[in-house]
Amino acid sequence: MRRVLLPHYISDAVPPEHAVLHDLRGLSMGTSWSVRLAAPLAVDLAGLQQGLQQQLDDVVAQMSHWEAGSHLGRYNRAPAGTRQVLPPAFFDVLSFALDVACASGAAYNPCAGALVNLWGFGPSERYDQPGYTAPTPAQLVQACAGIAPQTLAPDAATRSVCQPGAVQLDLSAVAKGYGVDRLAFYLQAQGYQHYLVEVGGELRGAGTKPDGQPWWVVLEQPPERNASGVPESIVLALHGLAVATSGDYRRYFEHDGQRYSHTIDPRTGWPISNALASVTVIHPQCMAADAWSTALTVLGPEAGLHLAERQGLAARLLCRNGDGTYTETLSSAFRSMLDR
Template sequence: MRRVLLPHAISSAPLPAGGAIADYRGTSMGTSWSARVVGGPAGLDLRQALQAELDLVVAQMSHWEAGSDLGRFNRAPAGTWHELPAEFFEVLAFALEVCEASGGACDPCAGALVNLWGFGPANRYDEPGFVPPTPAQVQAVLARRAHVRLDPPTRRAWQPGGLQLDLSAIAKGYAVDRLALCLERHGSADYLVEVGGELRGGGFKPDGQPWWVALEQPADLPAGDDDIVVALHGLAIATSGDYRRYFHDAAGRRPHTIDPRTGMPIDSGIASVTVVAASCMAADAWSTALTVLGVEAGLQLAERRGLAARFLTRQGDGTLREATSSAFAAMLD
């Protein structure tokens, strides 16, 4: 049976009168992006404006671009302070808040571990000659780990030496928020925006319906008859899963999500965690943190924080088991 997830509040703004939906698409951050907009500002190249928002995120926060602000910080000498752009500082500060609240389950300072396991820009797991790290190599990286320090009044960050920031667990969600805020800034309140599968919606379609989207399911499993569709009306969705990037070695399946506390890829049986929130940046970061924590600890944290979260875990017979937080269950109709 198909289930429906609804927002708690519906906007009282008038419905878009007679507007048509305009579609905009492009590529960024190694994936695709799209925007569906009712109407749109006259005299503005909206696609160009949206692309510029994504280009800003890449220029500041990409760990794939050596010339990004993040790339320069990662190469900076030990013991130096660096003023960060406002957007970079905002995302890094929020990522560190999630790191602290989750007991280190989602850590923006774990870039060296991500790289070690072949999920960074070099020595890729999907390239010829890749060899998974040994336990000794993992422990050596953990032993050298240090954390960034922030000075909010000056928007500066301290590089202790060798620290590798990686904002891939939050930057895509932030990029989705940038698209939404760009549209709202230009007077477009009715939209659905998406970057690499993470989404945020506002307002309504011309027919008065909200933006209906289906929750993402693990790609290696067939869709069932218990799918959930969400009315993205003032809401955002992000999903973290073990099926997007992974490899197999003698120890089994190695998903791209690394537990920063142990230095190892997660091995909890979680197939995916979806978080629904007002901000896609928050949904993105929390979905990763809850994935690393696992169902039991993840649900406990979701309840403490009031997060709307859905966990899918793999069972021995190839099926999925669902668990949801009370905030998520309360939105189901």
């Protein structure tokens, strides 16, 4: 039997009369995106598709660490000691990421791009390419030495940040969530109030479907063969909310018999090795759900739950027990949404 999560606030707004479901989809950020829209039959789908794609193209042009010509790429190559003026969206996303870094004790750190690259999860010299070798402890120590978030010294008045020298920004743990938010903002600006937006499995919903039902989504579960060991599934009415999940099963590699997760602990330089299989965060903003799920994952079960409670986050933490079963821990904000 599935458990049900309901938002604390449910709007009484209904879709337009005779609304139907429209589906749009595309590719961006190395993954796919989709939009389900409850709107009248006569909708300029081609124009809407183009506008939605442009929102994500703009995020890539500003914040991609895979595109050398992006604003982020240019920042990463800037001379030491210079201040770099950023586009408004880039500055806002980076500022939020730095706030999460501060609140999490740097368990999440947008300045850790050099570590991501060393572990083969960047755009070049990847773990799945011939000749890759895992970094040495000395390399990790050196990479960790130059990633203090406070050295960026963001200035809101000028929208500028410092490049202290060799800092490699990586916003992959927040930019995809921000992309989800951008699609939602665009739909709202076009007058659409009822939609479900998804980018690479992260979602945000508003309003309802034409039949008045909310956008029901099933929270992501670890893809284990032994389903009996996984707690019963949870469905969420994604109404004015976003959801993101960080899981150690998404990307990893094995090297010399050792499994390495793509989630790096910026404080040590090593991939995480705690027992957390996944962390799901529900939040009004997908950007926030994205970043916080990563921070809680790095912190681990106990410290992660403590931070979730301190921040008032609706979080679900699944911890492997080692025998094929899981321990599920829910924050107070998450439990308050459960329909018992």
